Every structure is written in C-alpha cells, then in structure tokens.
Amino acid sequence: xxxxxxxxxxxxxxxxxxxxxxxxxxxxxxxxxxxxxxxxxxxxxxxxxxxxxxxxxxxxxxxxxxxxxxxxxxxxxxxxxxxxxxxxxxxxxxxxxxxxxxxxxxxxxxxxxxxxxxxxxxxxxxxxxxxxxxxxxxxxxxxxxxxxxxxxxxxxxxxxxxxxxxxxxxxxxxxxxxxxxxxx
Numbered sequence: 001x002x003x004x005x006x007x008x009x010x011x012x013x014x015x016x017x018x019x020x021x022x023x024x025x026x027x028x029x030x031x032x033x034x035x036x037x038x039x040x041x042x043x044x045x046x047x048x049x050x051x052x053x054x055x056x057x058x059x060x061x062x063x064x065x066x067x068x069x070x071x072x073x074x075x076x077x078x079x080x081x082x083x084x085x086x087x088x089x090x091x092x093x094x095x096x097x098x099x100x101x102x103x104x105x106x107x108x109x110x111x112x113x114x115x116x117x118x119x120x121x122x123x124x125x126x127x128x129x130x131x132x133x134x135x136x137x138x139x140x141x142x143x144x145x146x147x148x149x150x151x152x153x154x155x156x157x158x159x160x161x162x163x164x165x166x167x168x169x170x171x172x173x174x175x176x177x178x179x180x181x182x183x184x
Contacts (some may be wrong), residue, residue, distance in 0.1 A: 019107035020154035023094040024085040033084040040179035112173040123173035
C-alpha cells in the first residue's frame, strides 16, 4: 500500500496528476454515491493512513480527508471537496483540493473508484496518457513544465471530456489500489 500513499502525495504535490477546468458531471446534478462514505485505511510496514469520506452539509458535496503516517511517525493531511460521477458502468470522484493550498492544481482531479463489501479501490488518472492526447490534439489542455514542477491542465469542455474518458478509461486508470473499511 506504500505505492498508494506515494502515488497520491508525490503526484499531487509535484503536479503529475492532471486537473481539469470542467468536472466529468456537474455537482449536485446526480445523487452522491453514498457507498463510499466512511473511513478507509491502508497499512504496511513503512506507513499507514486513513481516508475519511463524508458529506459536507454546507456545500452539499463530499468532503474527503486523507491522513498519512510514515515510518518516522510524521503525519501529513490533505482535504478535498467533490462529488461522484457515473459514466456508463464506471464511477469517478471529481475532487477539488482544499488544503493544503496548491499553486499548480486549480481544477478537478479525477479518481476512478470501485466499492466492495470491505474495500474501496481507487485509481488516479495517468498523466502520460493525457499528455499524449493533448500532443495529438485529441484533448484540449495546457502542459506546464519547469525545473521543479510539471502540471497537466485539461481545458476540454465537459461533453468532449466525458467522451474521452469513456473511450480511454482503461488506459487512463490502469491500476486500482485497494483500501479496507475501518470499523470502529
């Protein structure tokens, strides 16, 4: 599960996970998928962590808080607001980063998810696939590269973005990592 934590923090902090101006579906248009609500955990020999997912009454969106403890017992926390989307049989989270503030991520981050009776599978969007699509002009967006960071920002309109995700789902979300339900 170390891969999951590293993937989430390293890619999001460095900016390798694409963000999008448009969500896959509009917030508050579909019902939130309540099957993802709860506390999910991962634990391995070098770290552990929790993802808490609940409803934010004020915004009527999902509130997701991720807390990670590494082997040095250093704690990192991240907070997101978002909503769920269903495109054909696939389920996605549309997340906006709330805390800590990020200079290079301004839009929605897409996470594909699967809910089992005791597990939550999550897969982040592969930036290389998005970058190639932008270079071939099959997806509108902006690539920003400098010595310390790299960001991929999707500017495609929502309908075309949905079609792109539907056609390329397997390549965009190649690896599902699983968290386990935490019962108190």
